[in-house]
Amino acid sequence: MNATACPICSGPLTPPRTGRPPRYCSKQCRQSAHRARERARQADTEAASQRARLTRDIARLAELGAELAAAWAPLGAADPGPGHGDPITGWEAAIADMARRMSNLAASITRTAGDHQRTAAAYRADTRLAQ
Ligand SMILES: [Zn+2]
Numbered sequence: 001m002n003a004t005a006c007p008i009c010s011g012p013l014t015p016p017r018t019g020r021p022p023r024y025c026s027k028q029c030r031q032s033a034h035r036a037r038e039r040a041r042q043a044d045t046e047a048a049s050q051r052a053r054l055t056r057d058i059a060r061l062a063e064l065g066a067e068l069a070a071a072w073a074p075l076g077a078a079d080p081g082p083g084h085g086d087p088i089t090g091w092e093a094a095i096a097d098m099a100r101r102m103s104n105l106a107a108s109i110t111r112t113a114g115d116h117q118r119t120a121a122a123y124r125a126d127t128r129l130a131q
Pocket of ligand 1: 006007008009010011026029
């Protein structure tokens with residue numbers, strides 16, 4: 001970082017005759033940096049909460065997968081194969097319902113991952129701005 005340029009607008013910094021050199025060229029740029037730091041703090045909190053949601057949702061998806069496998073296992077094991085008349089039925093709605101819940105959860109995980117990517121990018125941009 002060039003210490004003679006304002007980190008917000010890249011404008012020149014005018015060194016005072018005495019005292020500490022300024023970090024920003026103007027009150028507006030100092031306020032912009034302050035707002036960027038606040039946004040970065042909010043993005044940091046939001047990203048952490050998105051990762052916590054992913055931890056919960058991914059654990060739940062694994063549970064649902066195990067429940068689906070457990071529900072299907074006896075049906076699959078009892079399947080006599082072709083040539084034994086009418087197929088066994090009555091299980092379809094329950095299996096489909098479990099698969100639908102997994103599908104909804106997977107869609108939510110997909111959205112949260114995308115949200116996290118955007119939140120992390122905003123954090124990085126605001127952190128760069130506010131340094
Ligand atoms: Zn400036």
